[in-house]
Amino acid sequence: MIYWELFLAFFIPNIVGYGGGPAIIPLIENEVVGRYGWMTSQQFAETLALGNTLPSPIATKMAGYIGYDVAGIGGSAIATFATVAPSLLLMLVALGTLYRYRDSIKVKSMSQWVRPVIMVLMAYLTWSFAAEGVDNAGWLHVAIIGAAATLLLWRFKLHPIWAVLLGLIYGGLLLG
C-alpha cells in the first residue's frame, strides 16, 4: 500500500511537470508534505537544500531520498522508477510520432501554458518556507540569512552550496 502511494506521489508530479526539472518541486511538496504527510515542511526544505548542493537531476535525487526515508530501499527504487520510467518508456515506444510533433504549436503550448501555474505553486512554497522560518527562528534571523543568500545566489551567482553552507553555519552557531 505504501509502495502504491509512493508510486502515485512521484508519478503524478512527473507526468504533469512540464517545463524542466525544478517544475516538479512544488508538485512533489504538495504530495509528500501536504497530501501524505510523510515529511514536515522543514524536512522537505533540508532535502531540497542538500539536493541543490549535489550534482545530477534534482527530481531523481528527491525521489530516491524521500522514497528511502518513507519505505527503505524498495521505496527508493519505486519512487525513482515512477520519476524516470513513464516518460522514458513513452519516448522509446512512440519516438516516430513524437518526432513528427516536435515543432508542433500544441506541444509548445503545453509547456508554455503550464508555466504560470508552476509559478504560483512556487510562489506559495516560497511563502510557506518564509512562514516556517519565522515560526522557528524569528523574522530577524530569516531576514539576515535571506538577505545574505540573496546576495550570494542572485547577485554573485555563486553555486548553491555556498548559500547552504552559510545557512548551516549561521544556524549551527546562532540558532542552536
Add this chain to the structure above:
Amino acid sequence: MRTQGMRTQWQLFLAFLRVGLLGFGGGPSMIPLVRAEVVTRYAWMDDAEFGDVLAIGNTLPGPIATKMAGYIGYRVGGLGGCVIAVLAQILPCIVAMVALLGLFTRYRDQRWIEGMSQGVVPVVMVMMAQLTWDFWQKSRAALGWIASLIMGAVAGGLIYGLDIHPGLVIGAILVAALLRPERNRRRKEASS
C-alpha cells in the same frame, strides 16, 4: 562480439557516470555534458541526431537528463544499456543524499544540528523565490504579462481557494493545449 558488447556497456556506464557527477545545476545544465560524451567522445550519434533526440525528449514531461540517458543507452546497448546509463547517472547522488541526510537525522537531537536545520530554511526560501522569478520571466516572455498573471491567479484560486489538486489543474491545461486548433498543420505534415 560478446566482449564488444561488454565494452559498450562499460563505456555507457562511464559516460553517464561522468555526466551525473559533473552535472551541477540540475537537468537542463547537463545537456552539454551528455553531448560531449555521446557525440564528441564516443561518436554514438552525430549532432543532428542528438538534436532530434533532445527535441523529442522536450515534448515529454519529467526530467530531461534521465530521458536522454535512457534513450541513448537503449539505442547503443539495448535494454541493459538503458538501465546501466540511467543508474550510472542518478544512483551515486541518491546514495550520497541518503547517507548525508541519514547522518543529519541521527544527530537531530543535538541543539546545534537543530539550529543548522533551521538556518537552512531561509536559504531554500530564497532558492524557491529565484525559481518563481525564473518561471515568471519565461512565462512573461512567452505569453505576455497579462495572460501570465491571469492564468496564475485563476490557477491559484482553484488550487488554494477551492482545494483542487494541482495535478488536475495542470492536466486540464495540458489537454486544452492539445485540443488547440493548429492552423498550419497540413503544410507541416506535407513537408516532412
